[in-house]
Amino acid sequence: MAKSFEVTELPVRSAKFIARKQWVVAGADDMFIRIYNYNTMDKVKVFEAHTDYIRCVAVHPTLPYVLSSSDDMLIKLWDWEKGWICTQIFEGHSHYVMQVTFNPKDTNTFASASLDRTIKIWNLGSPDPNFTLDAHLKGVNCVDYFTGGDRPYLITGSDDHTAKVWDYQTKSCVQTLEGHTHNVSAVCFHPELPIIITGSEDGTVRIWHATTYRLENTLNYGLERVWAVGYLKGSRRVVIGYDEGTIMIKLGREEPVASMDSSGKIIWAKHNEVQTVNIKTVGADYEVTDGERLPLAVKELGSCDLYPQSLKHNRNGRFVVVCGDGEYIIYTALAWRNRSFGSALEFVWSSDGEYAVRESTSRIKVFSKNFQERKSIRPTFSAERIFGGTLLAMCSNDFICFYDWAECRLIRRIDVNVKNLYWADSGDLLTIASDTSFYILKYNADIVSSYLDSGNPVDEQGVEDAFEMLHEINERVRTGIWVGDCFIYNNSSSRLNYCVGGEVTTMFHLDRPMYLLGYLASQSRVYLIDKEFNVIGYTLLLSLIEYKTLVMRGDLDRANEVLRSIPKEHHNSVAHFLESRGMPEDALEVATDPNYKFDLAVQLEQLDIAKAIASEAQSESKWKQLGKLAMSTGKLDMAEECLLHAMDLSGLLLLYSAIGDAEGIAKLASLAKDQGKNNVAFLCLFLLGKVEECLQLLVESNRIPEAALLARSYLPSKVSDIVAIWKNDLNKVNPKAAESLADPEEYPNLFEDWQVALAVESNIVQKRCTYPSAEEYLNFAQKSNINLVEVFKSMQVEGDDLELENGDSGIEVPEDNGVEVQEEAQEEAVEVDAEDSTDGSILVNGNDGEEEYGTKNEGTPSA
Secondary structure, eight states: OOOOOOOOSSOEEEEEEEGGGTEEEEEETTSEEEEEETTTOOEEEEEEOOSSOEEEEEEOSSSSEEEEEETTSOEEEEEGGGTSEEEEEEOOOSSOEEEEEEETTEEEEEEEEETTSEEEEEETTOSSOSEEEEOOSSOEEEEEEOOSSSOOEEEEEETTSOEEEEETTTTEEEEEEOOOSSOEEEEEEOSSSSEEEEEETTSEEEEEETTTOOEEEEEEOSOSOEEEEEEOTTOOEEEEEESSOEEEEEOSOSSOEEEEOTTSEEEEEETTEEEEEEGGGSOTTSOOOTTSBOOOOOEEEEEOSSOOSEEEEOTTSSEEEEEETTEEEEEETTTOOEEEEEEOSEEEEBTTSOEEEEEETTEEEEEOTTSOEEEEEOOSSOOOEEEOBSSEEEEOSSOEEEEOTTTOOEEEEEOOOOSEEEEOTTSSEEEEEOSSOEEEEEEOHHHHHHHHHTTOOOOTTBOTTSEEEEEEEOOOEEEEEEETTEEEEEETTSEEEEEETTEEEEEEEOSSOOEEEEEETTTTEEEEEOTTOOEEEEEOOHHHHHHHHHHHHTOHHHHHHHHTTSOGGGHHHHHHHHHHTTOHHHHHHHOOOHHHHHHHHHHTTOHHHHHHHHHHHTOHHHHHHHHHHHHHTTOHHHHHHHHHHHTOHHHHHHHHHHHTOHHHHHHHHHHHHHHTOHHHHHHHHHHTTOHHHHHHHHHHTTOHHHHHHHHHHHOGGGHHHHHHHHHHHHTTTOHHHHHTBOOTTTOGGGSTTHHHHHHHHHHHTTTTTOOOOGGGHHHHHTTTTOOHHHHHHHHHHTTOSOOOTTSOOOOOOOSOOSSOBOGGGHHHHHTOOGGGOTTSOOEEOTTTOOEEOOOOOTTSOOO
16 A cells, blocks of 8 residues: 545545546545645645535546435535635436446547446536437446547446447447346446446456357456446446455456568557568668567558457468458458458368468367368367467367368377467477477477378377377477577576477567467577567577577588578577587687687686687686696696786796796795785795895884794894884884883893794894605605704704704793783783784783784795
8 A cells, every 4th residue: 555545434435536636536425525635744725615425436537526425315516716616516316326437439438327227428518418328227327438439338237237338329238248137236338348347245357248249258256236347547446345345357368469470570469459560671771689579660550340369370371360250351351351251169270371270169160271161170179279370270178170171071089188389380390289298299290191191090099100209298389489400489487499300599588478479580689579469570580590400400410500500690600509419629629719619618628728718808717717727737838928928926826836946936926925915925934034034024024023033043143133024013102011121232141042043043144944755755854843052952952063053041931931021011011901012012921922913914924
């Protein structure tokens, strides 16, 4: 619900929109008329209109008038431009006036329905009715005018359980609609569909044919009595108001009544009007895009005497049949002249121009090309549907029987529930569509002919080998056509697919329900139509279909010949098809898209082809992908080249370190520094043993705490310099924390084995940048976990020649290792708040000596 208006505690019997003023006008049992603005929700006007219940209000289509009718037996006219004054009163009814309605074809007149059993027709400005219809045996509840064509009709509904159609010019009753079992409370002519809708207090809505007056349907939704029926011009929706609720329904069908011949001429029916368009009139200068609506010029072709429910060209396009209202008419396609007509529930063409009609479930008639009846058939079962094409098919709910057109002999019975049938032009391929799947069959005409010519008896199943089942596809077909050996269809998921040899390929995803019209070979395009009569085209090459058919059959030599006729822009589609068939090598040869071709080359490990594509594209991702593939296949030179092109520094580090290329790592270190990739640069320098440069890189990256730890571990002689830098840096944000940092030159007692570490550094400095050969790797690998300080100390204890440069090492040191702090400053350091340390300075935990560092900067190494 969008909005709600509290009108009165008593019933509101009638409300209407006044759209041009954004108003709602309502009449109620309190005798007042109220007008509301439905945008602002404001009450525009309230006035007492009658002295009894207000039954109906009606709005004039163009003038500022509202009519109201009441149980006071009066009709009043109100003018809102004159302050809602009553400008006229219509007297004459002798009982409650139940409804008033303006004549849409002559808005100066209106009709009123009363429980005095009459309908009165009035003119605005005249106090007396034009005439009175003594309409029913009991009171009249409702009245509505016919809006569709030029018939001067109105319809009434009465407490005598009937509805009646009247000619208000001759003042005669045209038809009485009987069937309701209680008062008829609502009636209307649908403004577009050829139907009459009646609603009753018996709880049902009945739908009648507006021309034949045949009852078409009865709707019962169990919501008690029906009181109102509403409709909207241009829409198939109808709304029904009941005691217990409201129901909205859709009438008719979405699928447009249209047909296209082989030359691209389309004929369609919009209700009784018939129009034509020609696809070939779209100029060559107009670039047709797949999926876009074609700018077609619509021409009026004529009109139909019956309401078209189906429309179909014959095979050569000379004739068009229109079927509906239980009748058919055959027209010439060009001049729209009537050539033949008759009664039919269904009409089908043969592939040779003959036709058949289904008059009922028990009678089918076959006609010659000259419109002469040739045969009348009474099937032994209830024929619910018939289909044309190469054979005449008749369906029950459970099976389908095929007959030849010439003798109407049974060819084959197939037990399947058939929704639709599609024959290929060749006459040997057939699609049977059911509710859940479709089947492709091959019709063996030669086998059938020889069997029938031999005089063998045909049993109730027909000729056993008449059809050969080729494929079953679990998809629901909305509409379909055959193009050569290819079945094109759109499914319930709004995909436009085609099926060749049992292989389904999706051409396009449709954004709304569409219906296939046909295929124009000259344009290589398949055309569809939507419910709004928009025509849309999609490209589909016949040569492409032929190529795929030949590949499926294994005839690759002929397929390669056809491939030459397929334009280059469609070669990628061919390549994807070949890949899906497990032929990636052939796909690589055909593909033209560099990205797709590169992927295929990588998949097939055709590195030279992939490299050529990568060189042309100069794509970083392609070089990277190719580099990894080259490395995994052992082509290390190519891997290095690819990774350099891709600037994949991590990949290069992996490659150089894996093959022990010190020179490559040195180059990589310089490259990484230039690129600002400090993590990679640090690792390269560290692998090369260039610890001094590592230290300098950390300082330059403003990673001072990490630099201090690195110096403590590898370059103790540099610790004092780094600590000085660290103190200076930390002093800017937290002087107490800066003061707590200890320099080993001032406090050597806080640094365990400090003198030993200095001695080790001076002894190994010369050997740090020497790189063993790969053959010596195992010897060095075993030494990777040696603690040089411990080895140095043990050598000294054992009396080796090595001596500490600074004499005795008997320095008192605490148990904690790492960067130590002055004891007297420990407590203060612990209390330093993290918010005071936003520059990445160290926070020291005084209990266990673990250090926690501030935020890392991207692109800089972590220790």
